[in-house]
Amino acid sequence: MAKPADPEGPTGKLCTWIEGVTLQDIPETLCTRAKYLILDGLACALVGAHLPWSEKAVDAILELESPGLASVFGWEKKISPLSAALLNSTFIQGFELDDWHSDAPLHSNSIILPALFAATEQISNLKSGHTVSGKDLLLGTIVGYEVGPRVGLALYGGHILTMGWHSGAVFGPSAAAASVSKLLKLPANSIEDALGIACTQACGLMSAQYESDVKRMQHGFAARNGLLAALLARKGYIGIKKVYERPYGGFLAQFGKGNGQTPEYRTDEIAKDLGMIWQTTGIRVKPYAAMAGTHCTIDCIKALQERNPEQLKDLGGINSIKIELSEAAYHHGGWEAQRPLTSTGAQMSNAFVAATQLVDGQVLAAQFRHDCLDRDGIWALVNKTTCEFNQDFPKLQTRVKIHFTGGKPTLQHTMECPRGVDPPLSNDQVLEKWRLLTRDVIEPARAAEIEDLILNLEKCSDVMAINTLMAGTTKNPIT
Known part of the structure; x- marks a missing residue:
């Protein structure tokens, strides 16, 4: 096993856990919940694919790029994996319908799923006969669900919003890099490189919320940058070591600077209770189309x-x-x-x-x-x-x-808290939302096929089947 720079430090412990965790280590109820969360994310992507601001983004990216290997959801177009991750994330975030974490606010699906599906197509197209299974997708997704909130909690969760940072765009590159690193089965030292490359790309200004289209895309920057980080690390590109705990220029040190908290950041949250307390349980599904x-x-x-x-x-x-x-x-x-x-x-x-x-x-x-x-x-x-x-x-x-x-x-x-937080929306309610959202944007048979594949991910031998279904055309839900 190739070890991280400091196996006993927070970054090292996190990387070692990411490398070693298996589906068997994860409670069955959590795996089931994760499948419903994935379904909700895909519903948001289908709804968002042809919103006016999404169409502007697609038009701009298609002008820049030649056809590639990765699917653009809802468009029957293929472009580079990095740009596909950017656009598909922009769709998921397109209408404020997507998930959020109630203790460390980020929209996990818009960061993790686009990066994973783009990586899946990269792997399948470049390695003849190689497929990514539904089990691998599920495990990679849960790893991202766990990593993103821990990075956020190290910066006091929602407090970073009061500082004017877009929290999910700051926490998100780590989540995407962790997910894709797990999908690629990288060793712990390469996972550390991926996280270091991802963290140096983190940013997001919350002033995007007032009138810009780019608020929809900022989690997409995180998805794209985390994917890039993992793909670079896969080829041996060396990232920042011990990126979370470095006192000078480290991720937490810089984003925590001047936040008024004592201490300014909490490195212990990065690897705290891994495999014992599951941050996935803090992911909430929205009943309303608003922040x-x-x-x-x-x-x-x-x-x-x-x-x-x-x-x-x-x-x-x-x-x-x-x-x-x-x-x-x-x-x-x-x-x-x-x-x-x-x-x-x-x-x-x-x-x-x-x-x-x-x-x-x-x-x-x-x-x-x-x-x-x-x-x-x-x-x-x-x-x-x-x-x-x-x-x-x-x-x-x-x-x-x-x-x-x-x-x-x-x-x-x-x-004290809104509907969908305590208690969270049930799996049946998430399924009801999926069916309601997709009813007017894709044909019923296609929706049923996606639903069946996601809710039975462990039986799916090739995730490309999901990519193919997601790439079909969709309707604009607000015309």
Whole structure:
């Protein structure tokens, strides 16, 4: 066994675990949950493939590249594995429908799945007769699910959002590199190289959330860069050793600098409780098409609508709305929304999603069509809404207060966490979401075939079958 630079350090312990872990080491219930999580990620990719901003990205990349080996989901096009990973991730992140980790916020599927599927096609096309099994895909996915949140927890999870970093784009290259390294069966010293190459490419500015298209693509940078890192390490390219614990220029030292925490970073989280506590259990599936930090707001208003249907029919009688948020949610989604707003900004804004829930009674894909973003009724409520940081609120806790004119009583509701967090959506609910999302974008027989392959991954002898099905054309869900 080729050992990492310091086998007893956090980076070394992580690399040794990645090399040695097998499916037999992972609880059966966790393997089952991972298959449903993968299915959710693929649903998001199919929905996102032909959104307007996704089509712009595809057009730009296709102009740059000749045909290649790796599939672009929903397009019947093949390009280089690196660009396929970038685009397929952009699709998964395309409409704020994808998974998130409740303790160390990143969207794991948009980082891990595109890198793994692109690597699968690279392996299958360059090695005649070589196939990647569903078991290998499942194991590589779970490795990424475990690594990404641990890197995030070493930087205090969601706190990095308050510093203006896009957390998943920072934590994500490590997750993608770990997943692909496992798929490629790299030894521990090469895994260390891959992580070091991945970490030096990490970045993501959270100001992307306001009006840019590039917010959709930032997890794609992580997927592409992690894939590149593993492929370079496979050929013996040497990366940064001990990348997490280096005090000068190390990953944690640099991203933790000036964050106000004591200590600024926690190296012990990198390899903490590997194989005993499973971070995959912290991955949540979204019931709404909006940033996770808005979900408690949506649920608070839903609760008030259910309890006070008559009073909340009179939206014109609302005098003001106050939304109290925890620190990360406030910095991420408590900013003042101004008209006009793009769909990206709308899905990030607590004020906008609150108004949307009040007007439409739901916050799904249809609410963020271009023609829905400039409605007078929505903006009348947005302009009456203020968001405030409540320093006593832990993590996701939110309180909504709605004040009325004419002496009507104030309505108020507080929630510690939104639907889908505690408890998480069940496997049956994830399957229901898959079927709902795919119903209008691909033909039923194709959806059923993908579903069967993913939920029986251990029996799949060649993952290329999934790539082929995912590469077929899809419809735009919001036209």
